Amino acid sequence: MLIEPLFALILVNYLGKKVDPSHVDYDIRRYIVIGRYLAIALLILDVVADSLAINMAIRACVFVLLWLIYSRAELRVAKSLMFSMIPYFLLSLVSDVVELVSADFYDTYEYVFESANLFGLLWFGAMWFVNRSQRRALESERAKREAEETRSRIMAEMKVNLEAEVAQRTAELRQQKEALEETLAELTRTQAQLIQSEKMASLGELTAGIAHEIQNPLNFVNNFAEVSIELLDELKTGPLAHLSPDTAEDANDIIGDLTQNLEKINLHGKRADGIVKSMLQHSRISAGKKDETDINALADEYLRLSYHGLRAKDKAFNASMETDFAVDLHRIAVVPQDLGRVLLNLFNNAFYAVSEKKKDAPAGYIPRVTVATRNVQRADGGAAVEITVRDNGTGIPQTILDKIYQPFFTTKPTGQGTGLGLSMSYDIIHKAHGGEIRIDTVEGEYTVFTITIPA
């Protein structure tokens, strides 16, 4: 009786459990089933027919199986199990062959052969046991590796997610940063504007305060100068009329000089008075009543007023006037006299700038002053009216740009400008109308004043 068919059955069963049918292109499971039946058939054959030839045939069949396992890649899983059986197979084959050749020898050394067979069995058992524990170790290793792989796959997924999240967050942060930067820039601008308007406001108040204080003493200067002129006149026609001609001439000369001096005092006193009055207009801003006004008509009126006023003073003066009015311009509530003063002031400056440039300009220079109006939208979405006064005159040097709204700052020759025009305009637009006055200029090229008044 042989154990080989049993081993074959074990091998086939093992294959049935371990072989992965997805690795081959034929139906391996069918062959395994066939193999199992064959093994069972061999087992039965071995039990019922105990002959040397049949034993050899069974052995051949088992060797075929071993050969298949050895040679075919898809069956390789059973290789180690097969190798653990080989010692027994060989020893069993050798003992049978020895028994066949020399039964005496076999009988004599039967215990050796039987021990050898037993050793083969034990070898198989030990190997199987070792293999099994090895396999288990391998399996647990594989499971561990698989778990690790799963973990690393999850980690990779998480990493991808994380990266996407980080990218998204980065984009958000960048957006926030940009928004913040924009807000900061806006705040800085607003702060600068606030500082400027505060400065202007306090300067305006100071100006009005000073003017008020100077007014009374100045009145005395003017009044006493006037009354002194009258008194000198009386002196000349009264008591001095009785003097001898020689003395009278001397006296009259002196009185003439005195009168002239007093007239000078009065003249310059009046000049100072004029300045004081312009200064006081600062404090009168925002006292006026606001009315819905046709800005186009107002601008047109003051443009003409300015032009003809300058023409009256200087016959040689000439400039082309252009208007570009929006026909559908909003009617807005303004103090017409105040806005008129602002426009008059801007037009006067514009005409002054072009006439100054004309003095040195080459022939062909056409002095031009343009006024334009249009409806605009403010940053907060509210409606507003924009008035633009443009001239192609001398422009304003960058170095004095931040001074032009200061009271008493003027570039005109002494006596020609008080330096209060733009300061007052600034107050009227900013304080009384909640608007804005902006300037764009290139020295020697042009100046554009833009007034924006909310509707």
Next chain:
Amino acid sequence: MNILVVDDESDIQPLFRQRFRKEIKNGDVVLDFALSGEEAVRYLASGESEVVLILSDVNMPGMSGLELLRHIRESHGTAPPFVMMITAYGDETNYQQSMRLGANDFLTKPLDFTLLKEKLKDLDTHG
């Protein structure tokens, strides 16, 4: 005509005297001065002379021109004096208030004496 000039600036006195030199010499005008509202009230109460015209500054320390005006309008029943208030240039509020309190006329600083003399002439003939 008896004129009381009320102003805290004492230099207003020589100015008025010089400006009205001829009128004072001719006896057309008699000038009296008070340096404060209180002094003006005392002067009026003493009844030394019948004041026809009061010229008063508005801004004075102590009793202001407006208070003086109110006092005059409250206390003088018969033959109230003519009161002209002197207001600073462009002083809308005081102008309005003087008007409400019953001022007869206004003068703005700096004083225009030619205008003042014309007003006095009108007052003399009509008033």
